[in-house]
Amino acid sequence: MHKSKQITTELIHSGKSINQQIGHAVNPPLVRASTVIFNDMASWREVRERRNHEQIFSYGARGTPTTFALEDAITHLEQGYRTRLYPTGLAAIAMVFVAYLSPGDHILISDSCYLPVRSLAEEYLKKHNISYDFFPANASGIETLIQANTRMIYMEAPGSFLYEMLDLPGLSLITKKHNILLVADNTWGSGLLYQPLTLGADISIMAATKYLGGHSDVMMGTVCTTEACWQLLNKTSDTFGMTVSPDDAWLVLRGIRSLHARLDMHQRNATAVIQWLSQQPLVEHIFSPTLTHDPSHTLWQRDCSGSNGLLSFTLKTVLNQKDMDTFLDAFTLFQLGSSWGGYESLISMAELKSIRTKTHAKNSQIIRLHVGLEAAEDLISDLEQAFQTLETEPY
Numbered sequence: 001m002h003k004s005k006q007i008t009t010e011l012i013h014s015g016k017s018i019n020q021q022i023g024h025a026v027n028p029p030l031v032r033a034s035t036v037i038f039n040d041m042a043s044w045r046e047v048r049e050r051r052n053h054e055q056i057f058s059y060g061a062r063g064t065p066t067t068f069a070l071e072d073a074i075t076h077l078e079q080g081y082r083t084r085l086y087p088t089g090l091a092a093i094a095m096v097f098v099a100y101l102s103p104g105d106h107i108l109i110s111d112s113c114y115l116p117v118r119s120l121a122e123e124y125l126k127k128h129n130i131s132y133d134f135f136p137a138n139a140s141g142i143e144t145l146i147q148a149n150t151r152m153i154y155m156e157a158p159g160s161f162l163y164e165m166l167d168l169p170g171l172s173l174i175t176k177k178h179n180i181l182l183v184a185d186n187t188w189g190s191g192l193l194y195q196p197l198t199l200g201a202d203i204s205i206m207a208a209t210k211y212l213g214g215h216s217d218v219m220m221g222t223v224c225t226t227e228a229c230w231q232l233l234n235k236t237s238d239t240f241g242m243t244v245s246p247d248d249a250w251l252v253l254r255g256i257r258s259l260h261a262r263l264d265m266h267q268r269n270a271t272a273v274i275q276w277l278s279q280q281p282l283v284e285h286i287f288s289p290t291l292t293h294d295p296s297h298t299l300w301q302r303d304c305s306g307s308n309g310l311l312s313f314t315l316k317t318v319l320n321q322k323d324m325d326t327f328l329d330a331f332t333l334f335q336l337g338s339s340w341g342g343y344e345s346l347i348s349m350a351e352l353k354s355i356r357t358k359t360h361a362k363n364s365q366i367i368r369l370h371v372g373l374e375a376a377e378d379l380i381s382d383l384e385q386a387f388q389t390l391e392t393e394p395y
C-alpha cells in the first residue's frame with residue numbers, strides 16, 4: 001500500500017518521473033531543448049491538444065523534462081495543484097499580477113512586502129488602471145480596506161526585514177467571504193517552514209533564488225496554485241512565453257535536496273547569534289518571530305515549523321553614515337550583500353522609512369543579518385570585533 005511520505009522525504013525523491021530506464025542516475029538528466037520532434041502527425045496533434053492542460057514536452061518554451069521535474073518537486077513542497085517557473089522571484093510576482101488583475105480592479109498589498117513589489121504597483125498597476133492600497137503588516141483592520149472591486153490580497157509572512165506574521169487562516173476566511181484571491185509570498189518559509197496553500201491561500205510564490213537554490217548561483221521564481229486558480233496562470237504564462245533555462249532548473253532541483261538540512265543549520269546558527277546580540281548593551285531591539293516577546297511569536301509557533309537564517313536588529317544610537325559604514329565595513333565573515341538564502345552569511349542595512357509606509361520603529365536604521373552555515377563561534381567572533389568599532393565612539 002502506498003503510504004504518503006513526509007515532505008522532507010519527498011524533497012529527496014520527488015521530481016524524478018523521467019527516470020524510466022532499468023538503471024539510471026540518482027538525479028534526473030538535464031534536457032536542453034527548443035524544438036521537440038514527433039514520430040508522426042497523430043502524436044504531434046495529440047501533444048498539441050493536451051499541452052494546455054498537461055505537463056507535456058511539446059516545445060522548449062512550454063517546459064522540458066528538467067523543468068517539469070522541478071515543478072513537480074515544488075508542487076510537493078507547497079502542497080498545491082501545479083507549479084510554474086519564472087526567471088526571477090520578481091518576475092513570478094509580476095506574472096501573478098498580470099494573470100489575475102484587470103483594469104478597474106483593486107489590490108491590497110502588505111506593507112511588509114519585498115520592496116520591488118512597490119515599484120510593480122507604482123509603475124505597472126497604476127498605468128493599467130489597477131488601484132492599490134497597502135495594509136499594515138499584521139493585517140489589522142484589513143476588512144475596512146476591502147472595496148467592491150478588490151480582487152486580490154497580496155501578503156508576505158513573515159514580512160521582509162521585520163518578519164511580521166499574519167493570521168493567514170483568519171485572512172482566508174475574509175477573502176473567501178468576499179470572493180478575493182489570497183496570494184502569499186512564501187520566500188521566507190521556502191515551503192518547508194510555512195505552507196500558505198494548506199493554511200488557506202490560493203496562490204503561493206517563492207523566490208527560488210533564495211533558500212531553494214541555496215548556493216547564490218541561480219535566479220528563479222516559482223508560483224504554485226490551487227486547482228481552481230491554475231488554468232489562468234498557466235495560460236497567461238504561455239501567452240507571455242514565460243520559461244526558465246533547464247540548467248537553472250537543474251541547479252534549483254539539486255539545491256532543494258539539502259533544503260531541510262541547510263535550514264536546520266541556518267536556524268541553529270541564527271539562534272546562537274540572537275542569543276549573543278540579546279546580551280549586547282548597544283543593541284536596542286532584535287526582530288525575529290522566534291523570540292518569545294516578539295508580537296509575531298504566537299502565530300509563528302502556530303503556523304511555522306521552524307525558522308531560518310534571517311534576523312534584524314536596531315542599535316540604541318542612530319549612527320551617522322560614516323560610523324555606520326565603519327561598523328558594516330568591519331565585518332569579515334558577514335559580507336555586504338542585499339540578498340539572502342545562500343550558504344554564506346550576509347549583512348545589509350535599510351532605512352525603515354524608505355522601505356515601509358505603514359510601519360514605524362523608534363530607530364529607523366534596520367540592520368539585517370543572514371546567518372549562513374559557517375561555524376557559529378566564528379560568526380560571533382566576527383560580530384564581537386565589529387561591535388568594538390561602536391564602543392570606541394564617544395556617545
Ligand SMILES: *Cc1c(COP(=O)(O)O)cnc(C)c1O
Pocket residue numbers: 087088089090091114156160185187188206207208209210219220221339
Ligand atoms: C528576493 C525576494 C524576492 C525576489 O526574488 P528575485 O529572484 O531576487 O527576483 C521576492 N520576495 C521576497 C520575499 C524576496 O526576499
